[in-house]
Amino acid sequence: MDSKRLKNVLANMENTGISQIxxxxxxxxxxxxxxxxxxxxxxVGIYLNKNGTxxxxxxxxxxxxxxxxxxxxxxxDREDGMELLGKYTDHSLPLGVDKIFPARFLIPLMEYKxxxxxxxxxxxxxxxxxxxxxxxxxxxxxxxxxxxKAMEELQKRIRGGMTExxxxxxxxxxxxxxxxxxxxFKTLVGFGANAAKGHHEPDRTKxxxxxxxxxxxxxxxxxxxxxxxxxxxxxxxxxxxxxIYEIVKRANEEAEAVIKPGxxxxxxxxxxxxxxxxxxxxxxxxxxxxxxxxxxxHEQGDVSAANTAVAKSGMIFSVEPGIYLxxxxxxxxxxxxxxxxxxxEILNHYSKKMQTIGS
Amino acid sequence: MDSKRLKNVLANMENTGISQIxxxxxxxxxxxxxxxxxxxxxxVGIYLNKNGTxxxxxxxxxxxxxxxxxxxxxxxDREDGMELLGKYTDHSLPLGVDKIFPARFLIPLMEYKxxxxxxxxxxxxxxxxxxxxxxxxxxxxxxxxxxxKAMEELQKRIRGGMTExxxxxxxxxxxxxxxxxxxxFKTLVGFGANAAKGHHEPDRTKxxxxxxxxxxxxxxxxxxxxxxxxxxxxxxxxxxxxxIYEIVKRANEEAEAVIKPGxxxxxxxxxxxxxxxxxxxxxxxxxxxxxxxxxxxHEQGDVSAANTAVAKSGMIFSVEPGIYLxxxxxxxxxxxxxxxxxxxEILNHYSKKMQTIGS
Numbered sequence: 001m002d003s004k005r006l007k008n009v010l011a012n013m014e015n016t017g018i019s020q021i022x023x024x025x026x027x028x029x030x031x032x033x034x035x036x037x038x039x040x041x042x043x044v045g046i047y048l049n050k051n052g053t054x055x056x057x058x059x060x061x062x063x064x065x066x067x068x069x070x071x072x073x074x075x076x077d078r079e080d081g082m083e084l085l086g087k088y089t090d091h092s093l094p095l096g097v098d099k100i101f102p103a104r105f106l107i108p109l110m111e112y113k114x115x116x117x118x119x120x121x122x123x124x125x126x127x128x129x130x131x132x133x134x135x136x137x138x139x140x141x142x143x144x145x146x147x148x149k150a151m152e153e154l155q156k157r158i159r160g161g162m163t164e165x166x167x168x169x170x171x172x173x174x175x176x177x178x179x180x181x182x183x184x185f186k187t188l189v190g191f192g193a194n195a196a197k198g199h200h201e202p203d204r205t206k207x208x209x210x211x212x213x214x215x216x217x218x219x220x221x222x223x224x225x226x227x228x229x230x231x232x233x234x235x236x237x238x239x240x241x242x243x244i245y246e247i248v249k250r251a252n253e254e255a256e257a258v259i260k261p262g263x264x265x266x267x268x269x270x271x272x273x274x275x276x277x278x279x280x281x282x283x284x285x286x287x288x289x290x291x292x293x294x295x296x297x298h299e300q301g302d303v304s305a306a307n308t309a310v311a312k313s314g315m316i317f318s319v320e321p322g323i324y325l326x327x328x329x330x331x332x333x334x335x336x337x338x339x340x341x342x343x344x345e346i347l348n349h350y351s352k353k354m355q356t357i358g359s
Numbered sequence: 360m361d362s363k364r365l366k367n368v369l370a371n372m373e374n375t376g377i378s379q380i381x382x383x384x385x386x387x388x389x390x391x392x393x394x395x396x397x398x399x400x401x402x403v404g405i406y407l408n409k410n411g412t413x414x415x416x417x418x419x420x421x422x423x424x425x426x427x428x429x430x431x432x433x434x435x436d437r438e439d440g441m442e443l444l445g446k447y448t449d450h451s452l453p454l455g456v457d458k459i460f461p462a463r464f465l466i467p468l469m470e471y472k473x474x475x476x477x478x479x480x481x482x483x484x485x486x487x488x489x490x491x492x493x494x495x496x497x498x499x500x501x502x503x504x505x506x507x508k509a510m511e512e513l514q515k516r517i518r519g520g521m522t523e524x525x526x527x528x529x530x531x532x533x534x535x536x537x538x539x540x541x542x543x544f545k546t547l548v549g550f551g552a553n554a555a556k557g558h559h560e561p562d563r564t565k566x567x568x569x570x571x572x573x574x575x576x577x578x579x580x581x582x583x584x585x586x587x588x589x590x591x592x593x594x595x596x597x598x599x600x601x602x603i604y605e606i607v608k609r610a611n612e613e614a615e616a617v618i619k620p621g622x623x624x625x626x627x628x629x630x631x632x633x634x635x636x637x638x639x640x641x642x643x644x645x646x647x648x649x650x651x652x653x654x655x656x657h658e659q660g661d662v663s664a665a666n667t668a669v670a671k672s673g674m675i676f677s678v679e680p681g682i683y684l685x686x687x688x689x690x691x692x693x694x695x696x697x698x699x700x701x702x703x704e705i706l707n708h709y710s711k712k713m714q715t716i717g718s
Binding site for chain 1: 478
């Protein structure tokens with residue numbers, strides 16, 4: 001157990017007035033213990049109690065090191081993990097569970113009356129995870145540098161007539177060459193009108209003159225996730241496309257310029273959104289400005305009109321404004337940023353200048 | 360919506376006495392609609408009511424075809440999906456949810472008093488999914504054939520001194536050449552003593568004389584999952600290793616021989632387990648005999664001492680006995696089988712005869 005991270009989680013429990021929580025999210029367990037266990041349909045969980053009687057419940061099929069710094073309660077496939085857990089919880093108090101805790105465990109736990117009631121207390125861990133410590137910041141810098149290099153190499157491989165699938169399989173090779181551990185998420189490659197679709201998957205669409213090439217991509221390294229978007233044009237860009245590119249670029253840069261501790265996320269979102277709205281494209285920016293990222297590509301916390309919380313030093317999130325013209329084209333420019341003491345450090349360094357390829 | 364599959368789910372609801380269920384599992388949604396949506400932290404769900412007022416709740420960020428055959432209720436990131444859902448459910452009756460329905464949705468749904476109480480009703484869908492229809496059987500045959508071919512090719516590439524990681528990256532190439540869509544699960548390659556570990560990941564261990572080579576692998580094709588294990592020996596096999604190989608092979612073959620409609624899963628498990636126990640290796644067969652498989656590598660249903668249900672025509676599951684000698688070696692032999700009218704069809708055809716490589 002990482003004692004500093006554990007302390008932060010316990011402090012969040014104290015602040016929220018929760019005395020016992022159950023952590024089942026494999027990423028949160030990894031965050032606290034440095035051990036990744038993929039339990040599949042089985043149950044592995046860490047029970048934290050403010051009185052210090054922390055316990056790890058773990059199916060005998062898995063292995064964890066002896067010296068994990070937490071008492072382990074082993075159980076077999078022949079036992080009911082929830083019944084066992086219910087023997088250790090304080091039945092007279094509420095139990096916090098994490099956001100992904102599945103119904104197949106929560107409903108039985110309720111039947112065993114393991115607690116007085118149940119709350120989604122994910123934020124006790126998620127808010128600790130949102131504040132990246134020095135080691136995590138270094139890993140996020142490293143994986144973002146890898147993503148920058150991959151974008152630089154990928155851009156060189158864009159050719160007229162190639163399909164989105166072909167371009168995305170070039171990225172497979174590049175990530176492998178660079179030593180990535182895999183993907184943060186499924187690469188989005190959109191040519192022309194496909195770039196305007198919300199959750200487009202690369203298909204057999206061929207790159208044609210005047211198309212935009214929107215690439216939203218992320219690799220993984222040392223368990224941390226990268227995420228960056230750049231948009232290019234092939235052969236030429238129509239005047240309106242150049243115009244929206246420059247608007248999106250300005251929205252990205254001006255939003256990044258306002259980021260520092262104490263600034264509300266809704267105001268960061270508004271900075272970008274106002275620029276796009278004033279140019280008459282408000283309806284074409286259909287999503288929030290950004291999301292938190294770290295061990296997972298989407299972590300708790302976002303940069304949206306609804307989030308009135310303020311940025312704090314150590315937080316890492318995306319800034320990704322876009323303008324999508326349905327049936328025609330789409331532009332998005334995305335960086336990851338780390339909030340510093342006085343401002344922010346942009347973790348992506350690949351150029352945002354408009355590039356027309358093969359012209 | 361696939362009307363036959365929907366009908367089966369509704370019949371299961373009827374049999375269980377549940378009048379309304381909510382399906383959130385992306386694989387179950389795919390099963391019913393043919394559309395794969397990965398909602399991430401957002402909510403996409405199908406609400407089924409025995410009175411026929413079925414509805415699909417879907418965040419506006421996703422796209423689904425117009426003609427899905429179900430009424431769609433769209434909502435935006437600014438709305439609370441659970442509050443909206445709660446307006447359509449029958450508050451006076453229990454609501455079935457699926458096994459993976461996460462606490463971040465279930466707890467708010469309870470607060471909105473969407474139902475009188477909540478039950479894990481996953482089996483209404485999971486039991487329909489367990490009975491593969493003709494189209495699914497054909498896809499499972501095809502993906503298993505692909506896995507057979509990959510094993511055949513991989514076996515040829517085993518060389519002394521290579522690492523587990525190197526062998527597993529050979530499989531990457533083979534699956535790609537064969538046109539696989541990816542992996543059903545992370546390949547398990549275990550040399551020698553590593554083969555005895557429950558959830559071993561390929562590492563830098565080098566292949567040495569006398570080692571076993573345990574390979575548990577599965578590709579995906581047309582959305583369906585393969586899964587097969589074979590164990591080879593490099594250069595020679597110690598007499599005890601040959602002996603356990605033959606016991607495991609017999610356990611695998613005799614268990615497969617008893618499979619037909621009406622046979623209890625616990626008895627299939629017992630057939631294999633008895634053989635291994637009689638030879639004195641009962642303690643070394645540490646897991647259940649098999650699991651169901653289809654769109655997911657592990658689906659509801661297993662072949663274990665605890666499962667007193669009976670096999671039915673159309674079910675597909677694994678038969679994978681093993682003997683693990685800690686610190687020394689491990690042997691597992693696994694096929695997928697399809698229950699037919701009179702027996703079973705073994706979907707894997709790669710030889711189970713003991714093979715010593717490079718001797």
